[in-house]
Amino acid sequence: MDIVIIEDEDLAASSLEKMLLNLDHPIHIKKRLESVEQSLQWFENNTCDLIFSDIHLGDGESFEIFETLNISIPIIFTTAFDQYAIQSFQFFAIDYLLKPYDMIRLSSAVKKHIEYRPNSVIDYNQLDSFLHQLKGSQEKKEYQERFLVSKGELLLSIDSKEIAYFMADNKSLLLFTHKGERYFYDDTISSLEHKLSTKQFFKINRKYIISHSAIKTMAKYSQNRLKIELKVPVYSNDLIFVSANYINAFKNWLNN
Incomplete structure (x- = not known):
């Protein structure tokens, strides 16, 4: 078959x-x-x-x-x-x-x-x-609103409104808050995408899911990509782009 x-x-x-x-x-x-x-x-x-x-x-x-x-x-x-x-x-x-x-x-x-x-x-x-x-x-159906992370021996429950973006880093998933705090989160970006509010979060490429409230500026970078600047520092000083395959859906998300 x-x-x-x-x-x-x-x-x-x-x-x-x-x-x-x-x-x-x-x-x-x-x-x-x-x-x-x-x-x-x-x-x-x-x-x-x-x-x-x-x-x-x-x-x-x-x-x-x-x-x-x-x-x-x-x-x-x-x-x-x-x-x-x-x-x-x-x-x-x-x-x-x-x-x-x-x-x-x-x-x-x-x-x-x-x-x-x-x-x-x-x-x-x-x-x-x-x-x-x-x-x-x-x-x-309800979207996930709180995310359990660890900091040393402490367990913290992060509200979704405090989250600026998620980043897939090799086999790990990192959660970043609007205050610039970084935590490891036990999930995959593919699985997480479907648990988040589609009004609040958008997956712009295979590596990043960003919050609408974390966006500072957006600009055309090339014919097929958009460059996103966030209000918080980006891990490893990465440049963040909306992939070509995601641009139309991203624009619709912004309009909605």
Whole structure:
């Protein structure tokens, strides 16, 4: 079975690939695609048996790919944002994995694909029930507001309003406050992204998640990048840029 993974997060893509290859099915990862633009180009001349696709990509939503190319390949959507579920079923979706998912849930989705028949009729009563459940869970969803960190032998609980930015540093994740304090935080940037308020925080590239209130200035740096200056000193004196794949979403975030 040839599988294509559409995912802009290295850690998430690697984790999914590893899990797929550990399943009791003959699986070949044919290609990993990281953006809407890259996917549009690749699927013009290529195909596969099954697609695993995140929905929220750096340069847009993966729905754009399937709307533009009218792809009839079965799709299993993977995302932390369950509000996209309704739209996902307008396409050739056979399942929907809400992050974080485990081997049992993944195996069930792959099995559904193996047993899937193109002429199968969708059970709209079952789908309607499922969507009502999702709506209820979305209404109850709350973002993380406090973050437990350590300072020597002390444990500190940092309010999200005190946080200026997060930075991925090799395998570590660092939390920086508006006062310039630095702490190690036990999480990954990929996982953390989905726990934060989307009104307050934005992931500008694979390394940084910044708070809206921490932004001092923004300027065009090149045709494809924006340079961000924060109100607090940046660790290691890094220059911070909004990656090309994230610019449109970043501008929409600022407008909202």
